[in-house]
Amino acid sequence: xxxxxxxxxxxxxxxxxxxxxxxxxxxxxxxxxxxxxxxxxxxxxxxxxxxxxxxxxxxxxxxxxxxxxxxxxxxxxxxxxxxxxxxxxxxxxxxxxxxxxxxxxxxxxxxxxxxxxxxxxxxxxxxxxxxxxxxxxxxxxxxxxxxxxxxxxxxxxxxxxxxxxxxxxxxxxxxxxxxxxxxxxxxxxxxxxxxxxxxxxxxxxxxxxxxxxxxxxxxxxxxxxxxxxxxxxxxxxxxxxxxxxxxxxxxxxxxxxxxxxxxxxxxxxxxxxxxxxxxxxxxxxxxxxxxxxxxxxxxxxxxxxxxxxxxxxxxxxxxxxxxxxxxxxxxxx
Numbered sequence: 303x304x305x306x307x308x309x310x311x312x313x314x315x316x317x318x319x320x321x322x323x324x325x326x327x328x329x330x331x332x333x334x335x336x337x338x339x340x341x342x343x344x345x346x347x348x349x350x351x352x353x354x355x356x357x358x359x360x361x362x363x364x365x366x367x368x369x370x371x372x373x374x375x376x377x378x379x380x381x382x383x384x385x386x387x388x389x390x391x392x393x394x395x396x397x398x399x400x401x402x403x404x405x406x407x408x409x410x411x412x413x414x415x416x417x418x419x420x421x422x423x424x425x426x427x428x429x430x431x432x433x434x435x436x437x438x439x440x441x442x443x444x445x446x447x448x449x450x451x452x453x454x455x456x457x458x459x460x461x462x463x464x465x466x467x468x469x470x471x472x473x474x475x476x477x478x479x480x481x482x483x484x485x486x487x488x489x490x491x492x493x494x495x496x497x498x499x500x501x502x503x504x505x506x507x508x509x510x511x512x513x514x515x516x517x518x519x520x521x522x523x524x525x526x527x528x529x530x531x532x533x534x535x536x537x538x539x540x541x542x543x544x545x546x547x548x549x550x551x552x553x554x555x556x557x558x559x560x561x562x563x564x565x566x567x568x569x570x571x572x573x574x575x576x577x578x579x580x581x582x583x584x585x586x587x588x589x590x591x592x593x594x595x596x597x598x599x600x601x602x603x604x605x606x607x608x609x610x611x612x613x614x615x616x617x618x619x620x621x622x623x624x625x626x627x628x629x630x631x632x633x634x635x
Contacts, residue, residue, distance in 0.1 A: 346517070346526040349497035350413065350490055350574075350624065357484065359467040364485025366463065367478060372453055373437065375444035381436070381482070385411035387489060390578045390631060394586070406551055407586035412626070413574045415487040417532035422551075422584040424535060424569045425558045429483045447475050454478070491575060491624025491631060505621060512618030515611055519603055530573040530622060538584075539566035541601035551585065577620045578631050591616055 367373065368381045385391050391410035406422050420426040426435055436442045437450070454460045454473055464473035471477050496513075499505035505513075516522055525531040535555060542552050543566070550557065555564035568584050581587070582594035592612050599607045607615075623631055 345500060346522050347496070347500070347530055348528045349500045350492040350494070350528055352492045354488060354490065356488055357467065359463070360481050360484045361488050363463045363467045364481035364483070364488075366460075367482055368485050373443060373445060373450055375446075375449070379443050381411075384408050384442075387411070387626070390575060391489065392579055394581065405549060405585055407581060407584060409571060410575060410579050411486065412489050412491050412624075413529055413572055414532065415483070415489070417529060417569070417572070418534075419569055422568050423555050423558050429486060430479050433479050433482050450478070451475060489626075491626050494574070494622050494624040496618070496621040497624070499621070506617065508614050508617035509621040510618075512611075512614035512616065513621075515615050516618055519599070519605060519607075521598070521603075521615075524570045525573050531570045532572040534570050535564075535567045536570050537567050538602075541597060542566050544601070549585065554584070573619060574622050575624060575631055577616070577623055591619065595619075 368387075371377050371380045371383070373380060384393050385408070386393065391412040392408045394408075409422070414420070415429060418427075420429070420432045426432045437445050437447075451474070454464075461473060464477060467481060468477045495503075495505060495509065499510075516525075524534060524536050527533050538554070542548060545552075553565050555567040556562065558564070576582075577591055580591065581589050582591065583597075588594035588597060595612050595615055596607065599605045599612075625631070
């Protein structure tokens with residue numbers, strides 16, 4: 303028990319350093335390169351719950367709203383346009399079409415509801431904020447509540463569904479946001495092979511070897527918890543400073559806080575379903591997972607990994623691919 307507590311404290315210490323301090327790259331590289339093995343009884347990654355206690359009427363209502371293009375100003379864009387749930391929960395856009403100074407890759411919507419911040423630069427601290435920003439932003443849905451609410455109220459089917467889901471409140475701005483939040487909470491992908499291993503089932507030798515490498519090389523210090531990420535900020539300075547012509551969005555949290563210590567810091571992405579959500583990084587600059595693993599090893603850990611180890615790590619990452627409504631999301635391998 304005592305060693306388990308020490309293990310947890312070590313992980314928390316390194317994660318706090320990643321998220322709260324300006325990155326001294328030499329210190330971070332040395333710290334992350336220290337091998338540390340976790341006992342299986344104290345794994346730093348936890349399984350996604352297979353069951354959720356969510357109100358069915360609210361989930362169904364949220365699903366309707368999520369897919370309704372009438373929520374956008376042009377009535378041609380819905381939440382599902384950028385985050386389709388019949389695929390990987392994300393879309394691949396051509397960065398060249400978004401201008402040379404501002405572009406973010408669209409991340410997956412799956413398993414994001416409990417993350418500590420949202421958007422790559424963490425500019426929103428809650429799902430409510432994400433919904434507010436997305437609904438009103440000119441480059442997303444370009445709408446407003448004084449347009450959306452009258453439209454919904456004029457639809458008798460929505461009026462009936464809101465009365466069923468929110469009998470004490472009915473249809474208003476708060477209930478629309480709440481329904482969307484609850485639906486996003488339902489977009490979890492449990493039963494990944496790795497989760498089943500955590501619960502006592504077998505896992506392939508390649509995936510287990512990759513997991514040991516993932517822990518020993520220090521990847522686990524930023525990618526842990528049920529989301530295998532999504533719960534701290536970390537610096538990407540070493541890699542981004544080697545590239546020419548940085549975009550404004552390369553500056554990460556600096557664009558939110560205007561604090562020089564936050565330049566090149568980003569929310570650490572979740573690695574859940576990572577093998578089916580290419581491309582990678584905040585700008586989609588890594589087209590393949592092997593390229594992304596190689597870059598992370600070289601620039602974040604100061605290591606050059608042999609191909610067989612990269613392959614094993616990818617095998618572990620593929621074991622994080624979960625299930626959506628009874629169907630495996632798929633694999634790019």
